[in-house]
Amino acid sequence: xxxxxxxxxxxxxxxxxxxxxxxxxxxxxxxxxxxxxxxxxxxxxxxxxxxxxxxxxxxxxxxxxxxxxxxxxxxxxxxxxxxxxxxxxxxxxxxxxxxxxxxxxxxxxxxxxxxxxxxxxxxxxxxxxxxxxxxxxxxxxxxxxxxxxxxxxxxxxxxxxxxxxxxxxxxxxxxxxxxxxxxxxxxxxxxxxxxxxxxxxxxxxxxxxxxxxxxxxxxxxxxxxxxxxxxxxxxxxxxxxxxxxxxxxxxxxxxxxxxxxxxxxxxxxxxxxxxxxxxxxxxxxxxxxxxxxxxxxxxxxxxxxxxxxxxxxxxxxxxxxxxxxxxxxxxxxxx
Amino acid sequence: xxxxxxxxxxxxxxxxxxxxxxxxxxxxxxxxxxxxxxxxxxxxxxxxxxxxxxxxxxxxxxxxxxxxxxxxxxxxxxxxxxxxxxxxxxxxxxxxxxxxxxxxxxxxxxxxxxxxxxxxxxxxxxxxxxxxxxxxxxxxxxxxxxxxxxxxxxxxxxxxxxxxxxxxxxxxxxxxxxxxxxxxxxxxxxxxxxxxxxxxxxxxxxxxxxxxxxxxxxxxxxxxxxxxxxxxxxxxxxxxxxxxxxxxxxxxxxxxxxxxxxxxxxxxxxxxxxxxxxxxxxxxxxxxxxxxxxxxxxxxxxxxxxxxxxxxxxxxxxxxxxxxxxxxxxxxxxx
DNA sequence: ATGAAAGCGCTAACAA
DNA sequence: TTGTTAGCGCTTTCAT
Numbered sequence: 114x115x116x117x118x119x120x121x122x123x124x125x126x127x128x129x130x131x132x133x134x135x136x137x138x139x140x141x142x143x144x145x146x147x148x149x150x151x152x153x154x155x156x157x158x159x160x161x162x163x164x165x166x167x168x169x170x171x172x173x174x175x176x177x178x179x180x181x182x183x184x185x186x187x188x189x190x191x192x193x194x195x196x197x198x199x200x201x202x203x204x205x206x207x208x209x210x211x212x213x214x215x216x217x218x219x220x221x222x223x224x225x226x227x228x229x230x231x232x233x234x235x236x237x238x239x240x241x242x243x244x245x246x247x248x249x250x251x252x253x254x255x256x257x258x259x260x261x262x263x264x265x266x267x268x269x270x271x272x273x274x275x276x277x278x279x280x281x282x283x284x285x286x287x288x289x290x291x292x293x294x295x296x297x298x299x300x301x302x303x304x305x306x307x308x309x310x311x312x313x314x315x316x317x318x319x320x321x322x323x324x325x326x327x328x329x330x331x332x333x334x335x336x337x338x339x340x341x342x343x344x345x346x347x348x349x350x351x352x353x354x355x356x357x358x359x360x361x362x363x364x365x366x367x368x369x370x371x372x373x374x375x376x377x378x379x380x381x382x383x384x385x386x387x388x389x390x391x392x393x394x395x396x397x398x399x400x401x402x403x404x405x406x407x408x409x410x411x412x413x414x415x416x417x418x419x420x421x422x423x424x425x426x427x428x429x430x431x432x433x434x435x436x437x438x439x440x441x442x443x444x445x446x447x448x
Numbered sequence: 449x450x451x452x453x454x455x456x457x458x459x460x461x462x463x464x465x466x467x468x469x470x471x472x473x474x475x476x477x478x479x480x481x482x483x484x485x486x487x488x489x490x491x492x493x494x495x496x497x498x499x500x501x502x503x504x505x506x507x508x509x510x511x512x513x514x515x516x517x518x519x520x521x522x523x524x525x526x527x528x529x530x531x532x533x534x535x536x537x538x539x540x541x542x543x544x545x546x547x548x549x550x551x552x553x554x555x556x557x558x559x560x561x562x563x564x565x566x567x568x569x570x571x572x573x574x575x576x577x578x579x580x581x582x583x584x585x586x587x588x589x590x591x592x593x594x595x596x597x598x599x600x601x602x603x604x605x606x607x608x609x610x611x612x613x614x615x616x617x618x619x620x621x622x623x624x625x626x627x628x629x630x631x632x633x634x635x636x637x638x639x640x641x642x643x644x645x646x647x648x649x650x651x652x653x654x655x656x657x658x659x660x661x662x663x664x665x666x667x668x669x670x671x672x673x674x675x676x677x678x679x680x681x682x683x684x685x686x687x688x689x690x691x692x693x694x695x696x697x698x699x700x701x702x703x704x705x706x707x708x709x710x711x712x713x714x715x716x717x718x719x720x721x722x723x724x725x726x727x728x729x730x731x732x733x734x735x736x737x738x739x740x741x742x743x744x745x746x747x748x749x750x751x752x753x754x755x756x757x758x759x760x761x762x763x764x765x766x767x768x769x770x771x772x773x774x775x776x777x778x779x780x781x782x783x
Numbered sequence: 784a785t786g787a788a789a790g791c792g793c794t795a796a797c798a799a
Numbered sequence: 800t801t802g803t804t805a806g807c808g809c810t811t812t813c814a815t
Contacts (some may be wrong), residue, residue, distance in 0.1 A: 119568075119589065121808060132786045137810055144811090147784060164566040168512065169808035171503035172791045182547075188528055197523055200549050204560075209567060212517075212547040214535050225539075231499040232544060233454075254454070337732045363732070393728065397672045397698070456792055467802045472794055479795090482800065504792035507807045 120161035128157040140165075171233070180420060181211045181229035183250075185222060185263070186242035188214050190391065191409060195240045195261055198413025206421055208235070223251065230254055236420045239263075240413075244275060245306035257423035261416035262409065264432045271423060272432045273416040277307055278314030280405040280437030284358050284386040285318045287403065287439055291446060293356035293384050298330040299343040299368060300360025308332060308360050311388065315358055327354045335360070340367020348375065355383055356445075362387035362394040362404055369398050369444065385444040400443035407437045455496035464492035475500075506568070515755060516546045516564035518585075520557060520598070521577035523549050525726065526744060530575045530596055533748025541756055543570070558586065565589055571755045574598075575748075579610060580641035592758035596751035597744065599767045606758060607767045608751040612642055613649030615740040615772030619693050619721040620653045622738065622774055626781060628691035628719050633665040634678040634703060635695025643667060643695050646723065650693055662689045670695070675702020683710065690718055691780075697722035697729040700737050704779065708734065720779040735778035742772045 126136035131154060138144040139154035140163075157163075171177045180203055184192045200210050211234060213225035229237060230253065237256060241247065241263040249267045250258055257271075264272035288296060298315055301308035312330040319326065331346065333339035340359065344367075347354065359365035365387035369379055379385050379400055387395055390406035412435040419429050461471035466489060473479040474489035475498075492498075506512045515538055519527045535545050546569060548560035564572060565588065572591060576582065576598040584600045585593055592606075599607035623631060633650055636643035647665040654661065666681065668674035675694065679702075682689060694700035700722035704714055714720050714735055722730055725741035747770040754764050 122810095123808080133809080134787075134811080135785055138785090141810080145784065150784080164562075166507070166808050167567050168503045168506035169791085170810085172501070172507055172793090172808080173810055175791080177503065179546075188532055193523055193528060196547070197549055200547060204548070204563075209563065210547045211514075212531070212535060212545045213539070214532055227499075228539075228544065232502050363728075393698075457794095458792080468793080469795080469803070470801055473801090476794080480800065485800080501792050504807085505794085507792080507809090508794050510807080 119166075120163045122163070122165065124161055125154060125157045125163050128161065129154045176235050177233050178207055179209050179211055179232065179234050180236040180238060180417075180424075181213060181225075181232070181234040182238045182240065183213045183215055183222065183225055183229070184240050184242070185215050185247065186217045189242040191242050191262060192240050194409035195413035195416070198410035198415075199238055199261070199417040200413075201410075202414045202417035203421070208421070226250060226253070230256060236424045238416055238420055239265075240416075243305075243307065244277060244310075257420060257428060259416045259420040259423065261413060268432070269430050271419055271428060271430050273412055273419060273435055274432055275407040275409070275412060276434035276436050277310045277407075279434065280388065280407060281311040281314035281358075282318045283437060283439040284388070284403075284405055285315050285322075287441070287445060288356045288358065288384055288386065289319075289322055289324065291380075291384060294324055295327050295354045296324065296356045296358060297327050297347060297352070297354045298358045298360070299340060299364055300330055300332060300358075301335045301364070303332040305335075311360055327352050333364075335363055337363050337367030337370070340364040340369075341371040342367075344368055344371035344375070356385070357383060358386050360388055362389050362391045362398070362402055365402050365404070365444070366394050366398040369400065369402070373399065380443065380445050380447060387444075390438075390440050395440075395442065398444070400448070403442045403445040404440050405437050406440050408435065411435060454501070455498045457498070457500065459496055460489060460492045460498050463496065464489045511570050512568050513542055514544050514546055514567065514569050515571040515573060515752075515759075516548060516560075516567070516569040517573045517575065518548045518550055518557065518560055518564070519575050519577070520550050520582065521552045524577040526577050526597060527575050529744035530748035530751070533745035533750075534573055534596070534752040535748075536745075537749045537752035537756070543756070561585060561588070565591060571759045573751055573755055574600075575751075578640075578642065579612060579645075592755060592763060594751045594755040594758065596748060603767070604765050606754055606763060606765050608747055608754060608770055609767060610742040610744070610747060611769035611771050612645045612742075614769065615723065615742060616646040616649035616693075617653045618772060618774040619723070619738075619740055620650050620657075622776070622780060623691045623693065623719055623721065624654070624657055624659065626715075626719055629659055630662050630689045631659065631691045631693060632662050632682060632687070632689045633693045633695070634675060634699055635665055635667060635693075636670045636699070638667040640670075646695055662687050668699075670698055672698050672702030672705070675699040675704075676706040677702075679703055679706035679710070691720070692718060693721050695723055697724045697726045697733070697737055697739055700739070700779070701729050701733040704733050704735065704737070715778065715780050715782060722779075725773075725775050730775075730777065733779070735783070738777045738780040739775050740772050741775050743770065746770060 126133045139151045215222035237258045240261045249265045260272040387402040387404035390404040395402040474486045550557035572593045575596045584602045595607040722737040722739035725739040730737040
């Protein structure tokens with residue numbers, strides 16, 4: 114099929130029997146026109162299914178109603194809800210999203226940044242697969258940037274991160290509420306930002322309630338295998354515990370399996386919390402896991418809102434934590 | 449920071465001491481210019497970090513070097529590799545990707561389609577979370593469309609789908625190769641396109657080798673729980689089997705767990721194949737799963753290539769299957 | 784209340 | 800070989 118040339122404002126003007134300028138005013142509500150002129154133009158536009166050419170509009174307005182989204186790591190499980198949330202908010206505001214995947218490669222990142230700036234995006238959202246901090250983007254020529262999930266190391270930048278300590282506290286509180294006092298923490302690698310932050314917050318919060326961990330946090334991989342292994346370690350050391358706070362749902366699921374296979378019941382004997390509320394894991398676990406949901410979609414929406422504000426000239430520099438939620442399932446409260 | 453006006457070609461021309469037209473030619477390699485003029489212009493452009501305004505370029509060229517990607521279901525596990533693959537090839541070709549998430553909502557889809565057409569994208573890729581077919585997009589005013597992963601019901605459209613029957617045959621072949629003959633199939637809902645297609649292909653292929661399933665395909669949910677439950681059904685019916693072909697990795701993992709918990713060894717007693725090669729599941733399974741990988745990233749790249757061709761005026765209507773791969777792990781071949 | 788015309792940044796046809 | 804000019808589609812002064 115030959116691509117039919119789309120209607121221009123001249124076609125509309127011609128059909129309505131007015132000049133281009135008048136048509137423009139009618140469609141944009143500028144100037145003062147007679148009501149019936151406006152109506153005639155509108156009707157002509159409808160009839161031709163007129164949509165203003167965004168290139169022409171951008172050329173004039175100096176903005177593109179487009180924002181770039183750079184995922185620094187590969188787009189992954191964490192980035193998706195962020196994307197969806199951001200796309201949601203931006204789409205509502207007439208903005209479109211250009212997607213760039215930098216694959217953890219600084220060269221690619223630089224390349225994408227140039228592309229986005231070259232395309233004159235109105236703003237940029239930077240996301241990554243894991244929480245923590247990152248160096249700020251190189252020069253963005255005054256284009257506003259919001260970092261989502263990971264924070265820029267520069268306090269002048271605007272970052273929206275998950276309130277991981279808050280999430281950790283929710284889990285700890287919940288376990289205290291259901292009466293647990295002999296609590297262990299099994300989590301990810303010691304050098305990993307999230308693992309550390311969450312463990313520290315957990316310990317502090319429990320301490321404030323007069324509870325001490327039965328043993329220092331156990332650090333390992335973010336895997337089910339580590340969760341199973343860690344249960345073995347605890348048993349070997351003859352450590353008695355009635356709850357385990359896990360650094361991820363995967364670890365928690367491993368813990369659940371190991372406990373079941375050694376004859377202990379969750380949650381009767383041991384209550385268990387995960388982190389991430391990753392449904393594939395949390396729901397498939399036996400029993401399903403109580404978990405902390407970082408509300409990444411909400412975080413993405415928040416980031417997008419801040420970006421919109423910044424584009425409008427009201428930047429909000431600093432690091433903004435986004436609250437997490439507790440999702441209660443059978444691993445802490447019997448069905 | 450005040451946004452510094454970006455350099456225009458006039459700035460470049462002025463700095464190089466030539467006219468705008470000459471500068472344009474120099475930068476685009478058109479016309480015939482003296483070598484040193486070209487050099488001077490290039491140098492001026494570099495110095496000013498000149499990047500042509502895409503709005504102006506689009507306005508003239510009548511194209512935007514942008515393609516829209518609509519995910520009809522929410523962006524999910526399957527869409528991501530597709531996105532990445534497509535973004536990869538398109539990005540290489542100077543094209544950027546506008547992302548739209550229609551959330552399985554026809555209204556949203558229609559809205560996004562209008563937006564994309566309004567933005568004058570050069571082409572559109574439509575993807576979805578599950579394989580199968582869908583009605584074609586409403587009028588796209590001649591803008592080329594490629595359907596990826598799911599196929600359009602119209603044969604005039606261009607679709608790239610996974611060769612699921614081929615994938616199913618790979619699994620069946622592999623099991624025959626490792627000497628299994630008493631094979632069962634446990635898969636997803638009977639009404640689900642993928643479940644049906646894969647089961648049918650499996651049966652036909654085994655039949656061609658003179659092997660019949662030990663029992664008709666067992667249909668249930670796409671879940672681990674169903675996998676476990678199905679093993680129970682087989683046992684209850686006293687059906688003996690030495691291999692199970694599963695419709696998904698999740699089902700296979702459930703089967704693996706149930707077998708282990710009833711004292712049967714995988715793969716010694718029962719060999720097991722999954723489908724999707726979804727690492728979180730396939731690798732976490734005990735043992736790790738042999739699985740079929742649909743190479744969605746490659747599929748995304750293929751779709752993008754076809755779209756580029758179509759944009760260049762060489763459409764390739766029809767449904768193009770993309771081959772799957774067998775990934776062998778411990779669930780069929782002892783470590 | 785409406786029309787004419789200039790200009791956004793760039794490319795391409797035409798002149799010189 | 801280079802410069803001049805028109806025009807892509809739209810908005811916006813400035814005349815009328």
